[in-house]
Amino acid sequence: MSAGLLTRRLAERIVGSDPLKDAQALEAARAGVLDWLASTLAARDDAGADSITAALGISMLGAGTGDSSVPGRPGRLAALDAALVNGYLSHALDYDDVHESVRGHPSAVILSALLAEAEERRSTGSDFLAAYVVGVETMCRLGLALGPKPYEVGWHSTSLLGVLAAAAACCRLARLSANTTVRALGLAVTQAGGLRVHFGTQVKPLHAGLAARSGLLAMRLAEAGITGAEEPLEGPLGFFAALGGVDAKPEKTTEDWGEPWQIAEPGLWFKRYPCCSASHHAADAAMTIHAACGADISAINRVIVSFPPGGDAALIVSEPKTGVEGRFSVEYVIAAALADGELGIGTFADKPIRPDLLALAAKVQRRYDTDIVPAPNAMPKGRFTIVSVIYADGSTHTERVDCPRGAPGHPLTQEERTAKYADAVRGLSPAWQELPGKVGRLEQLADLYTLLPDI
Amino acid sequence: MSAGLLTRRLAERIVGSDPLKDAQALEAARAGVLDWLASTLAARDDAGADSITAALGISMLGAGTGDSSVPGRPGRLAALDAALVNGYLSHALDYDDVHESVRGHPSAVILSALLAEAEERRSTGSDFLAAYVVGVETMCRLGLALGPKPYEVGWHSTSLLGVLAAAAACCRLARLSANTTVRALGLAVTQAGGLRVHFGTQVKPLHAGLAARSGLLAMRLAEAGITGAEEPLEGPLGFFAALGGVDAKPEKTTEDWGEPWQIAEPGLWFKRYPCCSASHHAADAAMTIHAACGADISAINRVIVSFPPGGDAALIVSEPKTGVEGRFSVEYVIAAALADGELGIGTFADKPIRPDLLALAAKVQRRYDTDIVPAPNAMPKGRFTIVSVIYADGSTHTERVDCPRGAPGHPLTQEERTAKYADAVRGLSPAWQELPGKVGRLEQLADLYTLLPDI
Incomplete structure (x- = not known):
């Protein structure tokens, strides 16, 4: 460890960083903002x-009570309140980005605090983007430093580290001194919390909102x-x-800081489907089988889905009743992909699951395989998922995915990212359709207050 | 463990309790409210x-923005904001009550949330007091269930358990169902946090405020x-x-619930001095020596203060520079008591320490003794403190205290409690001097909004 106190060294890096010099970090930050907007608006x-x-x-109705937006909803709120609501909404569909170093969702917390504060402060686009990159870096480096134990117990x-990341980003945005940033980090860390017992409920996305608010308050x-x-x-x-x-x-909190910036390398995982990232491998595999074999699911006898041991730990629902529960069920994800060839926002709505999908999901069996070697680019490391569909005539179609679409190493195309955003703003005024262009030049914007269109 | 889920059993006790039937619990609750008011107003x-x-x-100036008071300050705030400010102020001087089962400060969190919400809801005095007793019970039982490890690491x-206690109290106040209370407890526990690294700074009392706000929000x-x-x-x-x-x-979370009510037995410790409770044994001893030997400190050669090993763990400051730092310094507490025979709010002001007290504090040495057997009524269990003053002429005066004034087993007299409150409201309008009478009949009050006088 280099000389000096750890929190102070971190604070110095937070306020002293100028990440927009790095073209990859700038590009990743703009992409992260657009994906966060899509996830929140959806x-x-x-x-x-x-x-x-x-x-x-x-x-939220009538005259605004502050300067800070909740994207796609009328009125403006006080920044602390907007941070809370935005954090919840951006993670509500589990459609927002994830990062391997965090074991969770960085932008749901960081951008929810940052947009609220930047609108109220009327910050520039370049300060906003630089603060975002620094916030992601803080969260990722702390995740690497803390190790897996806290998550395991x-x-x-997302909330435990996110509160520090949001505070760091807001300190960089406000151009505070290192001394003040040390104090902000202390005020953030003493508010850190959030328990996984709430996974699969409304409290999971609420954690992102609480952490965003607490980080900004810090x-x-x-x-x-x-x-x-x-x-x-x-x-x-x-x-x-x-x-x-x-x-x-x-x-490790400050080791290799910005070399490379974690937002670009390994980078954010932008989700193709609004469901748990651990189901995306199976989703891609089932989509491929749907494309090859068609939509007739009546001929399917059973489906085997294989993981490395523990690879399905986050997929805590086996017999979902609603689309919301299906977000954490690999059985439902596979059934919907095989039948419809689409996993959209409607697939995971808070409605009873269609009988044909329920019946197909019941035919899916999970297995675990210790013999298979994951690919070097597997995401997360060590993961694979194999989907085998066995038909009534005895034929089988098998697909394997180690690195799903959207994950680092297998990024969404520009068109796919644009389509995700376009799908999310359906029903809003035309001004919202022009927002991706504005985000693409965000570092040139003079006043964040003017970024989002009115409702 | 009896049948049923733990959180549900706790929720059922919270909403189903009628603690005011117990005269001792009622009396303790009224005393707790008055002491909390004194600590906050000071x-x-x-x-x-x-x-x-x-x-x-x-x-806080000008027209109020809500219905909830900050005692002794002008205007009213929204309840969530008032809970935060009140929690901070009630613990700012470390003058507020402590409880052995909690290893911390119950009323600073519980009453800060409860008063804010009761004013906004215009709750009755009896609902308010019942909710308070239930909140203290929740915090104490959870403290006994969790054990010492979390504190040690x-x-x-105060904040870790306080957020649950504040939520429990507010659920009882609002007469929520057991189902809704289960959800509130879940929302509270996922906000639990607060690190002891901040002891001796403004963040320690802020923890009480953050927990009060989070519990009410839950x-x-x-x-x-x-x-x-x-x-x-x-x-x-x-x-x-x-x-x-x-x-x-x-x-243990629900074991022996209300049998007896923890607010009455072992009961709240009301502080005689606005400093760390671990210094109160030494303070009492030094006050006795001052009364016997007079205020001439020039003849004192040195002072030995003896604890059981670890008995001074909370007294983290040995060489304080200001009165605020002196709040956690047994050396300063002894010096001020020996010299002035008084440990008042001014003793611990945020000002440089008087040179004569600095010089005397430097003569105090800490020692640890494993041979001494603590008294059965020692508070906390296993604690004792011995102060020996050695004079220039070779004479010595020694006093030992195992259970200090104010602790359960050695309670303050009615007059001492009234004097603590009277000292705290010095400078406020006469209406504030009548408040103790109103608190003495608090269970008869129809509307909590009318409890506190205007400023």
């Missing part, structure tokens, strides 16, 4: 957002003068002591 | 509260319909799995 009618605003005692990385409390410990991450009773355990490597 | 000019309202983007019990999100896990406490990736470790005893 969820704009989710009823959970109404529950949240009711709990806050605010109304029950902590949700920055603001530090800016307003609240003082805390000098060593909140590395101190004897600090973050790594409480959470890291023996396999934590705190020095 | 801190009303603390600058940290201004930093917090600045960070929230709200102003760095978690701050109740409101559940009331507004947000759904989460059915087993947030006991589930495989839930609270006890993530935090409890091998020595947790989850079944």
Whole structure:
């Protein structure tokens, strides 16, 4: 470890970084913003957002109460409230990006806090994008430093690390000093939490919102003068002591910072389907089989889906009743892909599952195989999924996917990304269809307040 | 463990309890409210509260923005904001109550959330007091169930458990169903956090405010319909799995519920001095020596203070520079008590320490003794403190305290409690001096909104 205190070294990197010099990081950041907008806009009618605003005692209707948007919903809110609602909506469909180093969802937290604060501060596009890259870097490096143990015992990385990432991004946006950033990181880490017991419920996306709000609040409390410990991450009773355990490597928090920027390498995984990323391998395989064998599912006798042991840990639902539950069911994902050749927002709606898909999902059996060697570019590392469809005539069609579409190493095409956004803004005014062009030049925008069209 | 899910059993006890039938619990609750008011009012000019309202983007001056008070400060705030500011202020001087089962401060969190919500809901005094008793019970039982490990590795019990206690109290106040209370507990536990690395800084009292706000928000999100896990406490990736470790005893969460009510037995410790409770034994001893030997400290050669090993763990400052730092320094507490015979709010002000007290504090040496047997009523269990003052003429005066004034087993007199409150409201209008009488009949009050006088 180089000299100096860990939290201070991290703070110095956060405020001292100029990542837009790196063309790949800039390109990845613009793509991340567009994908975050698509994921958030696709969820704009989710009823959970109404529950949240009711709990806050605010109304989204009528005159705005602040400067900060919730994309696709009317009115503007105070920045702290917008961060909470946006974090929830951007993760509500599980359509938002994931990152291997995080074991979770960076942009749902970071951009939800950052957009809210940038609109209120009327920040420039270049400050906004630089802050985003720095936030992702903070979250990824902390994920590598903390190691897998906290996730394994029950902590949700998206919120646990996201609160620090959101604070870091907001400090960079506000161009705070390293001293103030140390205090903001301390205020963020002491709000870190979120338990995986809530996976598969509304509380999972809410974690992203709570972390976004808490990270922004941490920055603001530090800016307003609240003082805390000098060593909140590395101190004897600090973050790594409480959470890291023996396999934590705190020095990795700043090691290789920006070399390369984690947003570009290994990079964000933009989802092709609004369902759990662990089901995307099976989804791609089933889509290929659908394209080859057609939509007649009546001839299918059974389906075998094989993983490495534990490869389906996140797919906690085997017998879903609704589309929402089906988001975490590989059985339903395979059935819908085989029957319809499409896994869209409607596939995972909060409605009872179609009888034909229920029947097909019941024919899917999970298996685990320790003999198969995953491909070097498998994403995440060590993963593969094999789907074998066995027909009534005895014939079989098998497809294997180690690195699904959208994951680093197998990125979505420009057209696919544009189509994801276009699908999400269906029904909104034409101004929303022009937004991708604006995002493509975001580093030139003078005032983030003007980025999003009115509703 | 009896049948049924743990979180559900807890929720059923929270909403089904009628603790005011117990005269001791009622009396303890009224005393707790008065002591919380004294602790909060004594801190009303603390600058940290201004930093917090600045960070929230709200102003405490001029017209109020809500229905909820910050005692002794002008205007009213939205309940969630008031809970945050009140939690901070009530713990800012470390003058507020502590409880052995919690290893922390219950009322700072619970009453800060509860008063804010009760004012907005215009709750009755009896609902308010019942909710308070239930909140303390929840926090204490969870503290006993979780065991000491989380505190030892760095978690701050006041916030970690307080968020659940505040949610429980607010659910009882709002008379929610057991189903909704299960969801509120799940929303609370997933916001639990707070690191001890911040002890001795403004972030420690802020933890109480953050937990109060998060607990109230948890109740409101559940009331507004947000759904989460059915087993947030006991589930495989839930609270006890993530935090409890091998020595947790989850079944203690509901064991002996209300038999007796923890608020009455062992009961709240009301502080006589606005400093760390671990220094109160030494403070009492030094006060006795001051009374016997007078205020002439020039004849003191040195002072020995003896603890059981680890008995001074919370007293993290040995060479304080300001009164605020002196709050966690046994050396300063002894010096001020010996010299002035008084440990008041001014003793721990955010000003440089007087040179004569600095010089005397430098003569204090800490020692640890494993041979001494603590008294059966020692508070906390196993604690003692011995102060020996050695004078220039070779004479020595020694005092030992195992259970300090204010702790359960050695309670403050009615007059001392009244004096603590009177000291805190000095400078406020006469209406504030009549408040103790109103609190003494609080169970008869029809509308909590009318409890506190205007500023």
